[in-house]
Amino acid sequence: MHIELVDSLRCPHPHEDTWLVASVTRFDGRDIVQGMLGCPVCRRQYVVQEGEVDFTAGRDPRPAVRRDADEREAAPPGPIDHDELLRARAVLALGEAGGIVMLGGTHAQLAAALADEAQVAPLLLNPPDWARDGGRFPSALRVDDVLPLAGGVLRAAWLDAATATSPLLAATVRALRPGGRLVAPARCALPAGVTELARDGHEWVAESTAVSSAPVSLRRR
Ligand SMILES: [Zn+2]
Known part of the structure; x- marks a missing residue:
């Protein structure tokens, strides 16, 4: 967990x-590895643990969802190619650097490329185990139904089949900044607070319609 993300x-x-107060037992650069x-x-x-913050303690996991996800995610994917990166930047509207981009489940495979090429801060949501095998410690959240994020802190979010539950979709909309992009599987109902921009057989792309209550620069998207 990158130290600057703790503020969010x-x-x-x-x-x-x-907000939460960090006590760190092991850093790797500016990433909290253990604490x-x-x-x-x-x-x-x-x-x-290994960059991932566990917010599930004391609550029951949902074994059906997890088992299903684990089987599909057992093998780590190869590195993403140039076309996949271009598509990700397009659907998430990542033309400029900066901001936090939440990647649900298997979309963790985009994290390294988005950090290096798009210069954004990836935040993984319930990532598969292989997300920790890339030689660097991810900024990751382990949650069940509640998203431990402040309102308006996400620039964009891309949820996969396992993470796009109704409660997490609704919570993600609250965490998106005005105009922030949300991408989710096509079978999911569009949550309140977003407008659909595009859709194919697999996914829809939507944009937060929230109006910020604080003054914001018109250049922000
Ligand atoms: Zn508390």
């Missing part, structure tokens, strides 16, 4: 919105 995280438990994020309000602690 919030305790997922239902109480006043609060703990603590909530100053409810005192819960979230373990960071």
